[in-house]
Amino acid sequence: MHFSSIINSPFLILIYYFATHIQIHLAKHALQDDKSITQFDQLPLSKPTLDGLKKSHFVTMTDIQKQSIPLALMNKDILGAARTGSGKTLAFLIPILESLYHSKWTQNDGLGALIISPTRELALQIFEVLRKIGREHGFSAGLIIGGKDVHVESERLTKLNILICTPGRLLQHMDQTAGFDLNNIQCLVLDEADRILDMGFKKTLDAILDNIPPTRQTLLFSATQAKSVSDLARLSLTKPEYVSAHEEDVSSTPSNLDQHYVTVGLEHKLDTLWGFIKTHTKSKILVFISSSKQVRFVYETFRTLQPGIPLLHLHGKQKQTARIDITKKFSAARESCLFATDIVARGIDFPAVDWVIQLDCPEDAATYIHRVGRSARCGKAGKALLFLTPSEEPGMTASLEAKKVPIAKINIKESKKKSIKDQLQALCFQNPEIKYLGQKAFISYFRSIYIQKDKDIFKIDDLPSEKFAESLGLPGAPKIKILGGNKGKEAKNASRKLMQLSRANVDGEDPEDGKKDVVRTKYDRMFERKNQNVLSEHYMNMTGNGDGQKTTTGGEESEDEFMMVKRQDHALEEEKLPEVFDIATSKRAAKKALSKKASATGISTKLIFDDEGMPHSLYEFEDEEDFKKRGDAESQKQAFVEKEAEIMEQVDTLDKQVAKEKKTEKKLKRKEAMKAYDESSDENSGDDAGVELAPYDDANNQEFSDEDSDSESEKEAPKRKWFQTDDEEDRKKSKRSQVLEIEEPETLDDLEALSAQLLARR
Incomplete structure (x- = not known):
């Protein structure tokens, strides 16, 4: 058999294909056991991937990359745990590129890989890393996050091979975008899975996983492995390989990170932070604060006070463009201070952060580990400082010790302390917006403490609210509704009138206003009298309730009863009271309720009288x-x-007649108006008739007032010459103003006479 025919044989091609894959599989198994592999070029990666890593200056692998990449290349599900800054991003991006490359994936094949991130900033960072290392591949990648135009994203979704997204926006496109198909997904990545679950995306993740084929490869990475992550792994991973790069380490944080905490009262936190920033103006500082309103208040006040270092702020209420711009600015800065919430606590790689300051206590030890992970990344040194109040110190330090976090307590030098309370009070007094931000910051801080689950650390009753408000520059502590607990909800849902009646006559409390021991006016005292039936003797005699009442005998009326007013007795009777008055109530409230009940039953009726004086109901x-x-x-x-129908016809005829008369009258008025306009136009005919022009001085280029010029004739009158007297001028003016009326000349004598007359006028 010829050699070419042997190569073209389908059987031998099949054998060659299986031999090649078996060789790659054995090489991957050898890599798993080989501990000497430390660089990317030692892995069986494709040339485009190696070129992208080399051009992006990625040469040496980290611990998590050494353990996870060989397993991922063998198409195994991975449950990876590694502390922040250990290189988890490359640990799942490289297997994705290799999987699609060896599968001969093209743009026509649709979406092949899906990466889900908890925050927009982290998703954007993953997308940037993918662009760097995947520059030599021909795959199309896209980023869909909140804050962008949904319609623009929908048009590009069907052309993507790799998609990086946040859970909420992904579920929105799954529901709204036609043609968005997830049935061909080869690889699913959940980055920072514990944070995704903590943010309340559990139901969203369940809905997403239900629409992805189960034959996919799943890579789940997180800095901390919680019980919720284990439950998610059990549902979404098939026989996963557990990878932990730092499981046997003594510390959960990098060894080159110096960690300290300081005990400071709540009212001295801002003073201490101000003093710290003033003494570290040549550093790159990241300050974590619990809520976005606190971030805004601290940023606005410190920016006004000017500590001598560029200030930035980042929180979830900002627009997406502003968040991206601030993230890039802080990453490129050498000396800067960023006030931020926990949206940048996970996975974000800010280069060369010197200090990580936690102004507010984190919710748990895992959040603390993620926060301090923004510093001391990739083998570089870093420092972290945690602010704790006296009530938070015992519980938080114990929680950190349980998580193997080495942290030491330090004291602040008295010389470094500087109070800014007076400056903040001045700012709040001068600027109402600063005062408003301070009130919102105060309320949001107490709310953040109230919703925390660990009550051994966060004790809201031990917080000095008045002193804290004073430290923010506020004149007093704002009212906080959340301090009432569940009583507020019960009071909101209960009947207010019933609650007032239930509190009546209890400890001297009035049922109408729910207050006690308050100043009463004379009207309040008047209505609080118990002898409300004391009336004048004359009125009592009229109503038949006085001592002078004359009774009837034998069913006949007495003489004085002819003018007596017959009134129904509304005396308070216990059997007529409603069921709500089983509790102790005041007589006034009971009477009020009874009168309403009486009016509801229809006791009073309106009567009319006929011509004979007989009463009838309305x-x-x-x-x-x-x-x-x-x-x-x-x-x-x-x-x-x-x-x-006859009545309606008569009324309709009358309405038509009135409408016709109105129309005729309107037409006559229009004709009269047009006639008056025509007459006025005939009278004022001429070039400039009816037009009044304001006088104007050419020499001075300004208008005169009305007092300087009375009429147009005065403006146009020629100036008097030096040799003319007033009499001559008046005479000429009068001559010019005269009109000469003559008959038409018929003879030569008449023409001569007319000529002489005209010459005489000159």
Whole structure:
């Protein structure tokens, strides 16, 4: 058999294919056991991937990369745990590129890899790293996060091979974008899985996992392995390989990170932070604060006070463009201070951060580990400082010790302390916006303490609210509704009137206003009297309740009863009280409730009197016998309809007549107006008739007032010459103003006479 025919044989091609894959598989197994491999070029990676790593200056592998990449290249599911800054991003990006490359994935094959990140900043960072190391590949990658145009993202989704996203936006596109298909997913990555679950995306993740084929490869990475992560791994991973790069380390944080904490009162936190920033103006500082409103207040006040270092702030309420811009600015800066919330506590790589300051206590030890992980990355040195109040110190230090976090206590030098309380008070007094931000910061801090789960650390009752408000520059502590606990919800859902009645006559409390021991006006004292039935003797005699009342005998009225007012007795009777008055209530409240009940039952009715003086109800029903006397119901109905139709026709005719008269009147008014306008236009005909021009001085280039010029004739009058007297000028003016009326000349004598007359006028 010819050699070419042997090569072209399908059987031998199949054998060659299996031999090649077996060789690669054995090489990967050898890599798993080989501890001497430390560089990327020692791995069986494709040339485009190696070129991208080399051009991005990635040469040596970290511990998590050594353990996870060989397993991922063998298409195994991985549950990886490594502390922050250990290189987890490359640990899952390289296997994704290799998987799609060896599968001959093209743009026509659709979406092949999906990477889910908890925050927008981390997703953007992963996308930037993918662009660097995947520059030699032909795959299309995309980023979909909140804050961007959904429609623009929808148009590009169907053309992507690798998608990096946040959970909420991904689920939105799965529901709204037509043609968005996840059935061909080859690899799924969950970065910072514990944070995704902590942010409340558990149901979102469940919905996403239900729409992804189970034959995929899943890579799950996190800095800390919590119980929720284990539950997620059990649901989404198939026989996973557990990888932990620092499981046997003594510390959960990098060894080149110096960690300290300081005990400071809540009212002295801002003073201490200000003093720290003033003494570290040549450093790159990252300050973590619990809420976005606190971040804004600290940033605005410190920026006004000017500590001598560039200030930035970052929180989740900012627009996406601003968040990206601030992240880039802080990454490129050498000396800067960034006030931020926990949105940058996970996975974000800020180069050369010198100090990580935690102004507010983290919610748990895992959050502390993620926060301090922004410093001492990739083998560089870093420092961390934690602010704890006296009530938080015992519980937080014990929690950190349990997580193997080496932290030492330090004291602040008295010479370094500087109070800025007076400056903050001045700012709040001068700028209402600063005062408003301070009030919101105060409330948000107490709310953040209240919602914490670990009550051994966060004790809201031990916080000095008044002193804390004073340290923010506020005149007093704002009211906080959350301090009432569940009582506030119960009070909100309960009937206010019933609560007022239930509190009546309890400890001297008035049922109308719910207050006690307050100053009463004379009107309050008047209505609080218990002898409300004390009336004048004359009125009591009229109503028949006085001592002078004359009784009737034998059913006959006495003479004085002719003018007596008959009134119904509304005396308070216990059997008439509603069930709500089983509790102790005041007489006034009971009477009020009883009168409402009486009015609801319809005791009072409105009467009208006929010509004979007989009373009748306002609305009376006709007797059935009288109704039948007038005929059957159908004929009466027909008669009523015909009568009403006649009335409506008459009214309609009258309305049409009135409308016609109004139209005619309007037409006459329009004609009169047009006639008056025509007459006025005839009278004022001419070039400049009816137009008044303001006088203008050419020499001075300014307008005169009305007092300087009375009429246009005065403006146009020629100036008097030096040899003319007033009499001559007036005479000429009068001559010019005269009009000469003559008859048409018929003879030569008439023409001569007219000429002489005209010459005389000159």
